Amino acid sequence: MHSRSTRGARRALLGSALSVVTACVGSDLPTLTSSCDADPTQARCQTPPAAPTLRELAAVRFRYVGTALDAAFFGASATQYDTLVAHEFNMVVAGNVMKWGSIHRDGRFDYRWTNPDAMVAFAQANGMKIRGHTLAWHQQNPAWLTSGTWSRDTLEALLKEHIDSVVGHYRGKIHAWDVVNEAINDGSGTLRTAGSPWAPTLGRDYIDIAFTRARAADPAALLFYNDYGLESPGVKQDAAFELVSGMKARGVPIDGIGFQAHFQVKQDGSDVPSQQTLVNTLTRFAALGLKVELTELDIRVRTPGATAAELAAQAQGYADVVSACLAVPACDAIVVWGVNDGESWVNTAFPGYGQALLFDDGFGKKATYDAVKRALGG
Ligand code: XIL
Numbered sequence: 001m002h003s004r005s006t007r008g009a010r011r012a013l014l015g016s017a018l019s020v021v022t023a024c025v026g027s028d029l030p031t032l033t034s035s036c037d038a039d040p041t042q043a044r045c046q047t048p049p050a051a052p053t054l055r056e057l058a059a060v061r062f063r064y065v066g067t068a069l070d071a072a073f074f075g076a077s078a079t080q081y082d083t084l085v086a087h088e089f090n091m092v093v094a095g096n097v098m099k100w101g102s103i104h105r106d107g108r109f110d111y112r113w114t115n116p117d118a119m120v121a122f123a124q125a126n127g128m129k130i131r132g133h134t135l136a137w138h139q140q141n142p143a144w145l146t147s148g149t150w151s152r153d154t155l156e157a158l159l160k161e162h163i164d165s166v167v168g169h170y171r172g173k174i175h176a177w178d179v180v181n182e183a184i185n186d187g188s189g190t191l192r193t194a195g196s197p198w199a200p201t202l203g204r205d206y207i208d209i210a211f212t213r214a215r216a217a218d219p220a221a222l223l224f225y226n227d228y229g230l231e232s233p234g235v236k237q238d239a240a241f242e243l244v245s246g247m248k249a250r251g252v253p254i255d256g257i258g259f260q261a262h263f264q265v266k267q268d269g270s271d272v273p274s275q276q277t278l279v280n281t282l283t284r285f286a287a288l289g290l291k292v293e294l295t296e297l298d299i300r301v302r303t304p305g306a307t308a309a310e311l312a313a314q315a316q317g318y319a320d321v322v323s324a325c326l327a328v329p330a331c332d333a334i335v336v337w338g339v340n341d342g343e344s345w346v347n348t349a350f351p352g353y354g355q356a357l358l359f360d361d362g363f364g365k366k367a368t369y370d371a372v373k374r375a376l377g378g
Contacts, residue, residue: 054369055090057376058334061326064129064175065376066091066335068296069119072343084363085339086126091175093131093295093335094119095345101140104162108144111165120173129175131295131335134226135163136210137181138196145197155201160213167217176333178226178258178295179214180207186229189239207243208252215253226258226295231281232273245288256291261321262337262346263299264353265306265313272299272317278324286330293333294321298356299368300346306355315371318358322375339363 036045058065067089072081074097085092096102097115104111123130136159150158167177183199185192193199198206207225214223225244230237240257247254259281264270273281282292299317301310325331338344342361347354358369 052373052378054088054373054376054378057373057378059090061376062332063325063376064091064333064335065089065372066093066129066131066333067339068093068095068335068337069122070095070097070338070343072339073119073122074115080363081339082122084359086122086128089128091129091131091333091335092119092123093133095133095338096140098132098166099134099137099140100145100162101142103166104145105142106144108158108161111169113169116170120170124173129333130170130173131293131333132167132170132174132177132221133295134178134181135166135214136179136183136198136206138192138194138199139182141197150197150201152201155198156206156209159198159202159206159209163210163213164217167214167221171218172220174218174221176222176224176256176258176291176293177214177218179210179223179254181226182228183207183225184227184236184239184243186236189235208247208250211247211252211254222255222291223253224256224258224291224293224295225254226260228260228262228296230257231259231261231263232277233281237281237284241284241288244285244290248288248290254290256293257285258293258295260296260337261294261298262296263317263321264350265299265301265310265317267302267310272313272320275320275324275327278321279327282324282328282331286328290330292325292328292331293335294325294331295333295335296337297321297334298337298344298346300344300350300353300356302352303354311355311367314355315367318368319371319375322372326375341366 036042054065067085069092072078094116097119102112103116120130183192191199191204211223227240230240244254244257263272265272285292299314301314322334325334336357338357340359340361340363341355341357344354344356346356358366358372360366
């Protein structure tokens with residue numbers, strides 16, 4: 001493992017290293033010409049304007065454009081990856097390292113701060129906002145939690161302890177927490193209990209408990225409910241609407257709703273919702289006084305063998321998501337779930353699909369990148 005202090009120092013330098021430098025160009029000109037140091041105003045000494053990055057374009061529109069960081073960020077040879085991330089994005093989210101199963105893996109009173117702390121330091125050194133993900137979910141929980149038999153009181157105490165510790169540890173540093181993730185069943189829209197350490201014992205109360213506790217632990221962080229499959233109208237979207245409007249009505253502190261936006265170019269029934277559908281959805285939830293964010297955007301295509309038409313539909317899908325967010329004032333962030341195709345969770349979660357992100361594995365910009373950039377006005 002690479003030394004953390006070396007990497008931390010290097011990362012802290014990235015921010016300044018990325019600032020635009022005025023360089024002297026045209027060194028093949030006659031030697032009698034005065035040097036650029038002596039007279040930097042000469043035409044040959046001017047740097048052509050750099051192409052705007054996604055974060056620059058988003059900032060002009062008062063939006064954040066973010067990415068999930070996972071193993072590639074923590075790898076020993078992550079320099080190129082980190083540089084790209086700091087250059088293009090002004091928001092990051094932990095792909096895994098803030099989940100219970102990582103940060104609270106080893107036991108009730110044992111937290112693992114090293115990797116999430118490194119991520120937070122990187123974001124701060126590079127002027128990026130941070131989304132925290134996630135405080136209560138039915139997946140990626142530690143064995144000590146899922147295999148235990150807990151009374152209602154003890155379980156509630158465990159949830160509160162975790163939130164006090166984790167949210168408190170990062171108090172003042174987090175833009176938004178995904179407090180509760182994926183609490184609603186597909187299809188029926190009922191409370192998800194399968195696999196959940198929380199819902200079978202605490203019922204819906206665990207959601208209110210988690211939000212209330214998170215507000216107390218960091219009053220400055222925005223508190224989000226986050227889920228997938230809410231982007232188009234239907235039973236699940238209605239269930240989420242009922243959930244968050246009920247919370248608002250009860251005075252439970254919720255500030256926003258995250259639409260994961262894991263999409264697929266149509267092959268077996270899934271599809272990218274149209275721009276108008278997305279605008280309608282975001283507007284429906286914004287009307288409750290909530291912020292709305294696209295929190296885990298990716299658009300997968302068949303692989304290998306995606307056709308040119310499928311790749312064009314994918315790029316158009318990215319453009320539509322960005323345009324929809326720009327059309328709704330309450331939509332302040334678009335976060336893609338990973339940087340380059342090879343690191344995407346899609347490759348294992350959806351066999352036969354991939355190529356879901358903005359960069360290829362050589363960090364080349366894809367048509368999807370160009371589509372996002374154009375939609376942001378670049
Ligand atoms: C994924 C990670 O990207 C994978 O590395 C991990 O193996 C599984 O979880 N919805 C979420 C994210 O809220 O936390 C998931 O992240 C993707 C689906």
